[in-house]
Amino acid sequence: xxxxxxxxxxxxxxxxxxxxxxxxxxxxxxxxxxxxxxxxxxxxxxxxxxxxxxxxxxxxxxxxxxxxxxxxxxxxxxxxxxxxxxxxxxxxxxxxxxxxxxxxxxxxxxxx
Amino acid sequence: xxxxxxxxxxxxxxxxxxxxxxxxxxxxxxxxxxxxxxxxxxxxxxxxxxxxxxxxxxxxxxxxxxxxxxxxxxxxxxxxxxxxxxxxxxxxxxxxxxxxxxxxxxxxxx
Numbered sequence: 253x254x255x256x257x258x259x260x261x262x263x264x265x266x267x268x269x270x271x272x273x274x275x276x277x278x279x280x281x282x283x284x285x286x287x288x289x290x291x292x293x294x295x296x297x298x299x300x301x302x303x304x305x306x307x308x309x310x311x312x313x314x315x316x317x318x319x320x321x322x323x324x325x326x327x328x329x330x331x332x333x334x335x336x337x338x339x340x341x342x343x344x345x346x347x348x349x350x351x352x353x354x355x356x357x358x359x360x361x362x363x364x
Numbered sequence: 365x366x367x368x369x370x371x372x373x374x375x376x377x378x379x380x381x382x383x384x385x386x387x388x389x390x391x392x393x394x395x396x397x398x399x400x401x402x403x404x405x406x407x408x409x410x411x412x413x414x415x416x417x418x419x420x421x422x423x424x425x426x427x428x429x430x431x432x433x434x435x436x437x438x439x440x441x442x443x444x445x446x447x448x449x450x451x452x453x454x455x456x457x458x459x460x461x462x463x464x465x466x467x468x469x470x471x472x473x474x
Contacts, residue, residue, distance in 0.1 A: 256407075285462070294466035295408070295452065308461045342407050353462065355400075355407035 253279055256345050256356035264362045270331040273359045277324050277345030283307075284326040285353060286318055289340040298341075301326055302348070330361075338363045367391050368455055370465025379474050383440040387453035387465045390434065394463075397429050399438045400452040402467065408452055412438070443472045 257276045265271050277284050285308075286298040297310040301320035318328045324345075330337055340360050344353035370387045377383055385399075396415045400408035412427040414420045420427045428437040436453050450467040 287464075295454075295464040297461040297463070300461060310461060344407075352398075352410060352413060354410060357407045 256343060256354055258341075258343050258356040258359050260359060261357065262360050262362075264364065265333050266364050267333055267335060269333050270329065271333060271361060273328045273330075273341055273343075273361075275326045275328070275343030275345075275356060277326070277343075278354055281345035281347055281354075282324055283346045283348060283353075284320055284324065285344045285346075286326070286328050287342045287344065288312075289342055289358070290338075295342070298328065333363045335363050337361065365390060366465075367463045368453060368465045370453055371468055372466055374469040374471060376471045376473065377443055379443060379445060379472055381443050381472070383438075383443050383447070383470060383472075385438040385440075385451050385453070385468050385470070387436040387455075388434055389436065389455045389463075391455075391463075392431075392434065393457055394455040395457050396455065397427070397436050398454040398462070399425075399427055399436075400454065400464075402450045402452060404449075411451075443470075445472050445474055448472050 259274045283302045285300040287295045289295045300308040304320045315331045320326045340358045342358045344355045346353045368389045398413040399411040402408040417431045424441045426439040448471045450469045452467045453465040454462050456462040
């Protein structure tokens with residue numbers, strides 16, 4: 253099976269702009285989670301979608317949003333970008349429960 | 365206090381050494397425990413997971429969980445330079461979010 257894919261791999265934006273990141277889970281996986289990874293904070297949970305519904309949410313401001321499509325592909329959107337949003341954004345998929353998650357390579361976002 | 369705490373290292377060991385990586389967690393409701401390995405510029409890769417106290421072995425890797433003391437360990441036997449990476453522990457409850465430690469950077473030198 254193909255692994256989790258994320259596009260784009262690298263992105264450079266300026267403050268105030270918005271960005272959309274995409275994630276395609278492993279075939280058959282219905283749960284998609286998003287994480288932000290920074291050197292100082294490590295991996296922080298953003299949200300999880302299961303069968304097109306947000307099932308869990310982390311402690312991030314409303315500028316961070318996501319959605320999941322009927323084919324389980326997911327997108328994450330960040331509006332009004334801030335310098336502190338520069339990070340590696342990782343997507344992970346699992347069959348159902350959140351235990352065995354498989355990660356994609358990530359999208360590295362740089363906000364200037 | 366973070367729900368999952370992990371010593372960031374870095375940890376530097378010679379090839380062939382036994383490596384011990386450790387985490388503690390605070391939530392007694394956590395049901396499962398994972399170890400991920402992350403190479404530079406890559407996403408985390410699932411190494412091992414377990415639901416119960418005790419040891420779970422997979423090749424050179426042994427995961428150990430002690431629920432009474434809320435302690436999670438990963439042992440690497442006969443460490444290799446290719447084991448050089450950041451190791452992340454994680455824990456959580458089924459259908460709830462997974463909580464990660466900040467990661468321990470390991471370097472195995474020849």
